Amino acid sequence: MHDNSNTRSSFLFYINILLRVVCYFCTGKSTRIQSGFIKTTPMFIFFIFIMVLSNPVHAADLPIKNVLPEKGFSESWIIEEKAKLYDKDTLFDHINGEAELYFPYGFDVLATASYVNKQNSDLSIVADVYKMASVLDAFGIYSNYRKTNNSWVAIGAEGFLSPSQLMFYQDRYFVRLQVSGATSLPKDIFLACARAISGRLPTNLDQPKELGILKIPALVPKSERYLAQSLLGYVFFRRGIIADAVVQGEKMQFFVIHEDTPDAARKTFAQYYSYLKAEAQGIQMIEHPTHKQVIAVDPLYGGVIVEQSERYIIGAVRIKNTSVAKQIIEQLRERIGKAAGA
Amino acid sequence: MKVFSECLMDRRDFLKTTIVAGITFAIPGNASLFLKALDAAEKTDLVVAHGISPARITTAAIDGLGGIRAFISRGDIVVVKPNIGWDRLPEYAATTNPEVVSTVVALCYEAGAKQVKVFDHSVVDPRRCYKQSGISTAATAVGGIVSYIDDRKFREVKLPGVALKSWPLYTEAIEADKFINIPIAKTHGLSTLTLGMKNLMGIMGSSRGRIHQRIDGSLVDLAMAVKPTLIILDAVRVLTANGPQGGDLADVKQLNTVVAGRDQVAVDAFGATLFGIKGSALGYVVAGQKAGLGNMDLAKLRIKKINV
Numbered sequence: 093m094h095d096n097s098n099t100r101s102s103f104l105f106y107i108n109i110l111l112r113v114v115c116y117f118c119t120g121k122s123t124r125i126q127s128g129f130i131k132t133t134p135m136f137i138f139f140i141f142i143m144v145l146s147n148p149v150h151a152a153d154l155p156i157k158n159v160l161p162e163k164g165f166s167e168s169w170i171i172e173e174k175a176k177l178y179d180k181d182t183l184f185d186h187i188n189g190e191a192e193l194y195f196p197y198g199f200d201v202l203a204t205a206s207y208v209n210k211q212n213s214d215l216s217i218v219a220d221v222y223k224m225a226s227v228l229d230a231f232g233i234y235s236n237y238r239k240t241n242n243s244w245v246a247i248g249a250e251g252f253l254s255p256s257q258l259m260f261y262q263d264r265y266f267v268r269l270q271v272s273g274a275t276s277l278p279k280d281i282f283l284a285c286a287r288a289i290s291g292r293l294p295t296n297l298d299q300p301k302e303l304g305i306l307k308i309p310a311l312v313p314k315s316e317r318y319l320a321q322s323l324l325g326y327v328f329f330r331r332g333i334i335a336d337a338v339v340q341g342e343k344m345q346f347f348v349i350h351e352d353t354p355d356a357a358r359k360t361f362a363q364y365y366s367y368l369k370a371e372a373q374g375i376q377m378i379e380h381p382t383h384k385q386v387i388a389v390d391p392l393y394g395g396v397i398v399e400q401s402e403r404y405i406i407g408a409v410r411i412k413n414t415s416v417a418k419q420i421i422e423q424l425r426e427r428i429g430k431a432a433g434a
Numbered sequence: 435m436k437v438f439s440e441c442l443m444d445r446r447d448f449l450k451t452t453i454v455a456g457i458t459f460a461i462p463g464n465a466s467l468f469l470k471a472l473d474a475a476e477k478t479d480l481v482v483a484h485g486i487s488p489a490r491i492t493t494a495a496i497d498g499l500g501g502i503r504a505f506i507s508r509g510d511i512v513v514v515k516p517n518i519g520w521d522r523l524p525e526y527a528a529t530t531n532p533e534v535v536s537t538v539v540a541l542c543y544e545a546g547a548k549q550v551k552v553f554d555h556s557v558v559d560p561r562r563c564y565k566q567s568g569i570s571t572a573a574t575a576v577g578g579i580v581s582y583i584d585d586r587k588f589r590e591v592k593l594p595g596v597a598l599k600s601w602p603l604y605t606e607a608i609e610a611d612k613f614i615n616i617p618i619a620k621t622h623g624l625s626t627l628t629l630g631m632k633n634l635m636g637i638m639g640s641s642r643g644r645i646h647q648r649i650d651g652s653l654v655d656l657a658m659a660v661k662p663t664l665i666i667l668d669a670v671r672v673l674t675a676n677g678p679q680g681g682d683l684a685d686v687k688q689l690n691t692v693v694a695g696r697d698q699v700a701v702d703a704f705g706a707t708l709f710g711i712k713g714s715a716l717g718y719v720v721a722g723q724k725a726g727l728g729n730m731d732l733a734k735l736r737i738k739k740i741n742v
Contacts, residue, residue, distance in 0.1 A: 184643025188557045188678050189624025254682050270681045272521050273566060
């Protein structure tokens, strides 16, 4: 008891000194702290101090763990063990090198859990919910797995289903469900799990607004992919959206690169032009009153037409017929104009 | 006593071999055939076996290199290192084909191996990975000693230093008499493809994610420190997209192929061609050749193709 009393007195003494120093710096005056204040405030500070010490900011404490049903998503499918969380430092432990794919999209945290079938413990669904930096980033990682011939499901902003997987994105979240112990699972089971998770996510079901510019008649539906780094493999195309197009039976790809300012877009365009001058053949630079356009044969992507418009770089690659590709560029330019007007 | 018994067996083996060779040489014409076969096996860099039976093409690929006895001696403690990294059924091609693994285990025992150990550092829950991959059941059925990785069995090992100076490696792998690497060929988000050299990461301890930024040099360091006796690349099914974990059968392609070789760089360079790319497109293959680990120039390699 004696020791404890001494310890407490010493503690109060040091807190008194600490508070005086703090008051001195705040007011410029030496202050005598009232004993009642000394006895309650230090305890409050100490309490906060202990709380902070005992609760370092771990990924495990983030609210994302609430996105997974705690017990199960139906009577037959129960959670195997408590959801686990992975952050940037530990994602590799869950998905190995595939983690590299997620980092450019501003991966924040992953919550994962297995839901085991009550009748057959070998059968389970692994539910992974990734929190990304933005809706565009969530779409970006989702679009990496999406194929144009998938079966679409009405979950989140968009979702698809295969015999063994269901994936969707909603707000900043990308959700991946995978059957384990079988090569297929009935659709209704996947959907039940997906709906249980979707209901716990933010209700924003909007697609990223950046996709709007690509909605031209030639677009192959659901072919858009957002790449958060090195579009077309070129480092100067830092990020952008690429999609498939079919015009008059001719297939090609077109892309939109969003820069922050027109100046930044001009700089990116100049870098690509310099690259083409060094590596490509048959380069034509056409200077329009409002913009510059380059037509060339890219060493990696064949026929290419690219221009800078406002803060965007727009282009088409793998083109065979320049006049057909020009229609796409014109349509994109119109969409940009409308977006700017809006 | 035990050692004496083993020595006696070795002597018996020696006598048997001598007698068989003697008879072979004594019969006119047989000697040259025997020498030709021996010579061909020694000169073959890679064997690519194709056929519908994973067991038969695995055996054929090894036979093309001179047979399992060219690699395994009586009394050897052998480590067989498949990819058991994922909770996936074999159909998804995320893990090594169980029949390829069990065939190699059985062949090692036929060659007189004392123990054949099978393990991998699974990415997710090892219990599920070992079971769902089918490897645990298949390898155990032929006498393989299948075990989960034990965190206490890692030892810091000095590496050549291309990217890593040292790293904790699994003791059982580095202390084995023979080490057989059996990767599956598949795509990989980090290294483009995961083949033989990448599969060695399964004997690494600590936080493997730390080698992200130096993956090519790190794999070369690892491959130089742990040179496998034999590499069997499983391409019975390959994962063509969304690797390494896969999970969609639409991404899997059936190639019914097994590639065997001693040269890690050569096996990986050939493995790349299964995906329509050149070995020179893989950073670790280029780095491996540069470090003198092997040869990625397929035009200069003696590649034997077998249909079974």
